Amino acid sequence: MDCDILVKNGRVVTAKGVDTADVAVKDGRVIALLAPSAQGSVRADQVLDAKGKFVLPGAIDVHAHLNDPGFTWREDFAHGTTAAAAGGVTTVVDMPLQNEPALTDADIFARKHEAVREKALVDYAFWGGLTGDNLDKMRELHDAGVTAFKVFLGPVSPDYRTLNLGVVREGLEIAASFGGLVGFHAEDYAIIHHEEERAARAGRTERIDFLRSRPVVAEKIATADVIELSRATGARVHICHVSHPEVAELIRQARNEGLSVSGETCTHYLVFDEDDVLERGMIFKCAPPLRDAVAREALWDYVVDGTLVCVASDHSPCAPREKDESEGALKAWGGISGIQSLMAVFFDQAVHRRGLCPSLVAARLSEGPARIFGLRGRKGSIRVGADADLVILDPDREWRITEDSLRYLNKISAFVGLEGRGMPETTLVRGRVVWSDGEAQAPLGYGELVKRHSPEEKIEH
Ligand SMILES: [Zn+2]
Structure with missing residues (x-):
């Protein structure tokens, strides 16, 4: 041979x-x-x-914000995909927001592809946006190859839009008509907005006030709403960045009922907890926020049992000044950079610290993501015929994450200082x-666009 x-x-x-x-x-x-x-x-x-x-099969990071084109002082495709390659991520599924413009139709899809194609070191796919005013563009986005549509139920940056459940329901009916997947930032807007206003009125801007403004119940209510709308419309739904076992339990029950609901968590929810926010500050701010240490440990059960079938980075970079806390913890940028450390951290935590089989790394970083996001066959597993x-x-190689080791445009991350093997x-x-x-070892531009396929595939149990 x-x-x-x-x-x-x-x-x-x-x-x-x-x-x-x-x-x-x-x-x-x-x-x-x-x-x-x-x-x-x-x-x-x-x-x-x-x-x-x-x-191992290369990781597919199904949740990354490379900010390109649009907000390239935070990150860009060259740095983001180089960091991905350094960390064992071979396909990045890039979010449609923190883009200018947000990716809401096929024309913008093509323009984004043109803007990033010479900058990518690894392969990449795109999420499409679902912003309420582009319901009539969902089909063309699907045909263009987006892997999923992103919906925000909680507060979001000004370049995007929070949807009410009426619009979500209509969007899910449309997605169901062609087997599309809709992914959610599932936090209830009304609860968070109310708590933010209450804190502002009282002049409370501390770290604890940020944590209290985003309670677990807001995440549970939004997730339960999404599950009910999936039941009503038959649409496939995906809950992004699950932060708490009580949220994961809702997903587990829905799956047991046969609903097409999948879940994702991120390495920061599996490693850090709210004490890191309280003691070490805004570098640990993200949304949903880090929860308590008991919740963090219990979340692992749902990673192991496959309720949370994807572990992603939610790589969400920013400039150092955006993490400034001088105007209070509620105003600082929420987001953690983690695409480069995704595999190393998950491997260390799963295999060395919890004694789990390395196959869990392949399952949650590669095969699960490929299956849910329509990339299976080509991506996500080591088998004859696949990429x-x-x-x-x-x-056995030990590591310590330092700013210098990061290939991000902005070399800041909650993971700096972490050690593992x-x-x-x-x-x-x-x-x-x-x-x-x-x-x-390859030029930027080597990475190629990957389009979703097998849209008819049902989520397996
Ligand atoms: Zn995100």
Whole structure:
């Protein structure tokens, strides 16, 4: 057998388990998984020795804000996708907001593609926007290849719009007509707005006031509303960045009833808690906010059982001045940068600190995201015929996240200072090494747009 690259002697990780195998790659795809004894019969142009290491499917980060085009003082595609490659993320699914303009029709889809295509190091897909005034554009966005539509139920930045349930219901009816997926920032606007006003009237602007303005009940109510509207319309819905086990429990019950509801959480909810906000400040501010340590631990149960089938970064960068607390904790920017640390942190926390199988990493970072977001077949798993999006990870290599190690435009993150073990070292996208030895190995522009397919696929239980 002839191939372009042979990744040999590694422990190949899939959602089903871990097996020692050699991965043969040709023309960007996996062409064979071979028992190590078959080596002699393979001729490869390039051999990567993964002895003692794991070979994982590249992560698909289904929740990232690269801010390009539009808000490129916060992040841009060049920095964001380079950080992705450094961290073992081979496909970034970019959000439609924090873009100028927000991605709300097929024409803007095409323009965004043009604006970023020369800047991407890894592959990428787009979320579409659902802003209330583009209901008649949903079908064309779907046909253009968006993976899902993003809805905000809670307060949002001025470039986007919060929807009421009437508009959401109509949007879900439209999405259901073509099998589209609608993803939600699920926090109840009225509760949060009221609490923010109450705090402002009383002149309360402390960190604790921010946390109190976004109670768990606001997240639960919004999630329950989405679930009921999914039941009523038959639409597939996805709850983004679940922060609390009581929210995850609602999703679990809905799934047990057979509804097409999926859930996602983010590494910061699995590692940090509200004490970090209270003690260390605005760098830990995000929405929904970090919850208490008991909730953080209980959230893991739902990651393990698959209720939360995707673990994403919600990479949400900003300029350092936007984290300034001088006007109070309610005014500072909410968002945590985490695309580069997604795999390393999740691997360390799951495998080393909780003794879970590395297959959970493949399941929640790659296979689950590919399945829910219509990328399966091409992306998200190591199998014959799929894109050779691979990560060689040294499970014993220790790391400490520093500002200098970050490839973001703005080198700030809640994860700075965190230590762990298990480091993505080499990243391949479609059979080409894009990152190794701490440096990019392919030119910007190598990354390609990936479009959703298999829209008819139902969420599996
Ligand atoms: Zn987000």
